[in-house]
Amino acid sequence: MGKKSRKRQSEAPRPKRVEVPFVERPFEGLPGETDWVAMREVVPAATATVRTTEEYGGREVVVATMLPDLWPALHRDDGTVLVGLQTAAKSGDASRDVAAALLLALEAEPGMPVLNLGILEPGPRLQDVLDLSVPFEPVVHDDFGFWLAPDQDKEADVAAAVEQSSEGIVPTVKVDGVDSAYWCRMGREFLRWARPEPQEDVLDAIARLHSRRESELEDGARFVGAFRTSGILVPVWELVPGTEADELTGPCTRFEERLQAALAEEGPLDADARRARAGIVSRQVTLR
Structure with a gap:
């Protein structure tokens, strides 16, 4: 090949990578949207079972708050596929990220984790991959024992890893009778309640109640603020x-x-x- 031909070839423009568009409310449209957000942001150890559509194999998949070393997903030795929500941010669309990890895990050999999502471009989201008729029902755990199959022999190093990771878990319990409200104990007791309504509407409603001294849950359980995450608002109360x-x-x-x-x-x-x-807004935090 002559020099001119090589030069023309080297100067040929590379295909431009297509960025994943930012989605402010990535889990909108999924059953239990607020629990998806809670598991991603405020619950340390929990799982929920979902199912993929027939197009994607009709497989049951365990959604987990966190996996070892913040792996995006894991195809466990017993064939169970787990996908993590609390991982390093990859793109501007958490739903696309989790779906990509899930699909990679389905293709992985048993016993293999998904370590890297690679370069993500627009593609299937959870809303495309999951059977939306299946309810999303989180189960809160006291430790990370769900990383292992129930009958799996716990080697010393694996058991130590689970125990070490579990030591820092904030005691958390899902409150019965309402959706997506989570009690936790961090020295003091708090309630964090993920709300499905538009953020500004929730702020207005709580402001109305606060101005009437009706924002407490009960006497002494006071509203202390809220944070924004994944397109929804999560009000917080400090409990007695x-x-x-x-x-x-x-x-x-x-x-x-x-x-x-x-x-x-x-x-x-x-x-x-x-x-x-104005006081509520001045104290709120946005989690990305």
Whole structure:
């Protein structure tokens, strides 16, 4: 090949990689959207079983909060496929990332983890891959024993890894009777409640309640702020010291009624509610 031909070939433009578009609310449209977000952001150890569509094999897959070394997915020795939600961010669409990890794990040999998603381009999302008729029902765990098959022999190093990773788990319990509310103990007790309504609507509703001194769950359980993540709002309450999760069903049910009534109110916020809203916004945090 002559020099001119080699030069022309080297100067040929490379195909431009197509970026995955940013999606502010990546789990919208999935059953249990708020629990997907909670498992990704606030619950340390939990699993839920989903199923792929027939197009993608009709396979049951275990969605997990976290896998060893933040692996995106794992095809366990017993054939179970696990996909993690708490991993290093890869693209602007968490649904695309998790779906890519899931599909790679389905193709992997038993016993093999998915270590890297490679260069991601637009492709199937969870909303395309999963059977949306299957409910999403998280089970909260006290440790990471779900990494191993029930009958798997626990080698010393594997057992040590599970034990070491489990040491830092924040005690967390899903509150019965309401959706996506999680009690946790971090020195003090808190409630973190992922809400499905549009973020600004939830802020307005809580501001109305706060201005009327109705934002507490019960006496002494005070609203302390909220954070934004995956396109939804997660309000947070500091509970009376010593409060247990099984004590929250009644208070949460009653607060849900007050919140729904506030969400249904029309018209602009009054001056007190606007001040309350400004205070909430000044304290909120956005998780990416």
